[in-house]
Amino acid sequence: MFFDVIITDWIKIRRSVVWWIMLAVPIFISIIGVNNYMEHLDVFQKENLLGWMGAWTQVEFLYGMVLLPIVISVYVSLLCRYEHLGGGWKQMLSYPITRTSVYLSKMVWSMILVGLTNVVMLVVFLALGSIWGVQGEIPWSTFLTMMINGWIATFTLIAIQLWVSTQWDNFSVPIILNFIFVFPNIFISNTKMGMFFPWSQPVYAMTPADRLEYVQPLPYFYLAVCLGFLIFIIGGLWHFHRSEIR
Template sequence: MTWRALSADWLKIRGKGLWFLVFLGPVGLIAMQGVNFGLRYDYLREQYRADLWGGLLRNVSDFVPVALYLGGTLVCSLIANIEHQTSSWKQLLALPISRTAVFMSKLLICLMLLVVSCLLLSAGSVILGLLLGFGTQPIPYADILRIGFASYAAALPVIVLQLWLSLSSRNQTLPVSMGMTLSLLSLFSVYLSEWIPLSWPSLAWNAGRPWLFSGAGLLLGALVLLPGALHFARKDVN
């Protein structure tokens, strides 16, 4: 049943601006670092001369949590609004598909779109590094993939929570406001305790054992998913 709902949701997102957001995040982030390195090229190249790719990735990684939280918030809200704006929840839930399948379909759409963003971020990092002349050093493909996906795994609790809130309320003010606030606070996550999930996307790149925070994000995301799916299955929708 989830597959049927997923197929229908893929058709629904066409022309809704979601793909624009998927490309905007990574392209904007890479463009920002292109300007950063372009304006300070000689200084930064000298500063990172021992590890040019590492220097580029460290600069990119500072803004990955913000992009994930903000992008995840907007994607979740737009996915939920497809049903909210057309008042089609009753018709959708009257179909012979369980509410849990509907919830999981929306979640999978959101997660897959963000996976595409992470892939674009990795590809963009390689292209930017080559344009900056860093090809003289070996390309760290593992780190380039990790820069997006490690933080992505760590951000899953907030992404799942955002979808839960977005699907549960026709008024998107609360989930969008909360998502924007969390994305701004993530800029200061270095000052937060490692026990606070908001800091996990940053720690998934910078910590001594980053895999712990990616794993914690996956686990807590699954735990948030359970009450979210149960609440959606029992909630009256308009």
């Protein structure tokens, strides 16, 4: 039953704009970030940040702090948009499937899309960095760790966005909500609260540890993400089960 819902959602998004977003955002961010690094090598030399990690700091700041949270809201909104149009929720739930299956399918696909976006982000960054001539050995283990942690760090935010997107049929509401909470990231991400604020967690996870003003033990970070995710996924499911389907 759950697998059938997963397949149904795949059919809906396989020709969606999400795949263009998944490619366009990493290309845009990588061009800006790597170009900025190459044009200011003297500054990065003074900061002892030459090489791949120096270039990455110019990418992850804008990606993790601003664009990734916004991309998440777009992905989740698009996944729910099909059901908001023309009584789609009623039609889907008229079949012998549970609301939990429908809700969790949206969650799983949101996680998959965000994970794939992180993979594309790393591939595009490394490709453009090599073309531009970034020097040094690629720190594969560090990059892979940051990208995995960055993916896990989006789970709470995905749960929040899914809760909002299933309740509001206006496509723009979740995106506007994200814009409102993205701006405080500039001030929160480098504080002790950065690990606990859902919109700051992705950039916190993808920033090199030596560039963070406050570094908490990794188990605390995972605990914060897991607790936030559980609170919002349970709350969202509870609300979805009790909402009137339109």
